[in-house]
Amino acid sequence: MMHPKFDPQPTLEGVDICLRPLGPDDRTALFAAASDPAIWAGHPAKSRHERAVFDPYFDSLLASGGTLAVTERDGGRVIGCSRYYEAPDHPGSVSIGYTFLRRDHWGGGTNRAMKALMFAHAFAVVDEVWLHIDPSKIRSQRATAKLGAEHAYDGKLTMGGKSGVWQCWRITRAAWQARFAG
Template sequence: MTAFDLAPTLESPALRLRPLAASDRDALHAAASDPGTWAGHPARDRHLRAAFDPYFDVLLKAGGTLAVIDRASNRIIGASRFYVPPDRPESIAIGFTFLDRAHWGGAVNREMKRLMLAHAFQTFPEVWFHIAPTNLRSRRATAKLGALHDHDAVLDLAGMPAEWTCWRLTRAAWEANDDAARAVPAR
């Protein structure tokens, strides 16, 4: 794989994304504690501490996970992760993303993805997203970025093989879909 910083600090006027730290456990759980956040997700009980703590441990151990911080409140409002896709080791993927429901509705997710995609597209010509087949909310949000469903696969992304819908976003598709993307320097 090309040299790539899996755990950068990325900032916009509204958000700061920085590497997840062990000391973020309670703050990230607070962001994840609304059962509605996980209602359409395969891990519907992740709002419970007993289900959240193993998830947090996986994110921390895997690396590439970024805490998403609302700069106005200086509060952690979610997380997202860069990782190398097991079926596309020459590429990069973004996933394991969630936001506190108070920040749903597009603007925060789009800004978070702009920051992450700008970073990724400095090194890679495409970015992959792996989404559980039943997670319709994430599938719709990913399609809004300009990504296209490419294929389905059984992949081990977090210690257990599972079925995923695999979405591919090229730099050209992102630029065509998002004016802010055009500000990213070509490489």
């Protein structure tokens, strides 16, 4: 169970994006965002752009109770999602992951803006946030390092139904504030 005072499905608004609880009516819009095969090329679930693979994935996101749809503030187009969850090896913790964005939002400030909103929400309750990355996801490792998270250790965990070795990254409230204050 995640930290008892933490709300895993807030609505968070930034300058260009909004994060809100994922709902059943988001299936078609999130599939449209996920339907580009290049999004999943560096991911273990390479065929998630196919409807037959996406639908069970979407169902698991809904069932998690911590998934947020990421939308453009102007127009409300769904551009991806991210999720709060408890780290399997840190009871009562808050973790962020299961994130993807449309390719037209890669390389700019969208991931940082999204994570800034999510970290700010988490750091109102906890002192550290965990991120878990499949060792094969180099792009995610680079993006996570740019946020100021540090690779703490590799651990044998079960994440998203997959057992294996995961990279365990963490960032503290103090490190986040030192890096991005002002």
